[in-house]
């Protein structure tokens with residue numbers, strides 16, 4: 164009988180995060196201020212603690228994980244690596260499929276890996292309050308839990324449409340003691356400005372970020388936390404890939420292709436970067452980011468400087484972007500609906516070192532059902548994007564007879580997303596590829612700063 168789960172002992176939780184910058188062929192492009200000049204660490208000090216700013220710009224290869232963070236990681240880490248034997252059989256593929264399951268965290272996704280670290284570093288800097296945004300609610304719930312564990316008050320600006328459609332994610336945050344506010348709200352200038360023009364605005368991640376950043380910037384006792392995109396967030400998520408590499412050693416195997424869904428890039432970066440270290444050292448391994456075709460940032464966005472929020476309050480980052488005024492079609496993978504992408508993932512993609520593909524919504528749910536019926540776990544709609552890509556790789560192997568090793572991260576479970584499954588099962592879900600006109604229109608919107616050649 165072949166082994167199904169590859170488990171590590173708690174003592175094998177990584178002691179250090181891996182910083183991909185140390186292996187990138189070019190240093191990351193600097194973030195810019197509104198004047199187009201590179202910003203210094205001071206520009207971030209109003210909303211981030213010094214330790215996280217240091218991590219944001221660090222070129223050190225390894226950054227130590229503080230013991231109090233590892234202690235909390237122990238509640239669910241190391242997460243299991245599964246061999247998807249039943250899925251392989253269902254597909255009739257000679258390929259070997261493995262997945263790392265991050266849905267075992269209390270919040271049900273990979274996001275607590277960075278939420279716990281960010282809460283820790285803020286608390287150590289004397290911060291007692293954090294603001295943040297959340298789309299579908301996964302990040303908000305992760306930070307609500309982490310804040311509670313370190314005695315930090317959490318205020319979450321939740322995209323209004325999700326606030327109304329996902330009441331249970333909201334109650335989850337409230338259960339952990341966080342305050343949840345529908346965005347756009349009347350609490351901030353950014354929110355009021357949107358409401359003045361669009362009283363019925365469904366909100367967007369970009370708007371909610373503006374609100375959270377504005378409030379953190381205006382209060383001394385309050386910092387801001389972001390669930391993805393930034394370098395330090397991807398750094399914290401590398402525990403996923405680092406553990407996976409140890410687990411592959413135990414399995415006596417190594418992936419030909421590493422797959423993860425990609426919204427802001429933290430799950431993809433956390434999964435793929437430790438494998439990128441091997442790739443940089445000469446090993447052949449493909450790294451594939453999967454996004455929705457309704458929010459095709461890496462595959463069809465512009466590689467340009469843009470701000471991280473709608474109001475333009477954040478520094479400009481060089482990244483793939485659909486434009487900061489992007490209002491996403493209402494697809495169900497809420498965690499993948501962001502106009503931009505991690506600058507690190509963007510640069511690696513621009514340099515041809517990681518691949519990106521976009522997949523339509525219905526095909527992702529079809530893949531999610533195939534997976535759930537073979538492996539049991541009901542995946543988050545975001546994770547279904549990775550599953551779609553893994554299935555397609557495995558089906559290709561069925562045609563060619565190749566026995567490839569396919570690895571993906573199952574970034575979360577779908578227990579709070581059953582309304583979306585329900586719509587899929589009733590045949591009501593639609594595909595909504597992002598229109599080309601909108602991509603062209605975004606160009607006009609971009610800040611007028613040149614990117615380095």
Ligand SMILES: *Cc1c(COP(=O)(O)O)cnc(C)c1O
Pocket residue numbers: 272273274301302390391392424425426427428429430431498499543545546574575576
């Ligand atoms: C938030 C989320 C994602 C996507 O976000 P990234 O920043 O790209 O990681 C993927 N899967 C799940 C389950 C999520 O909650």
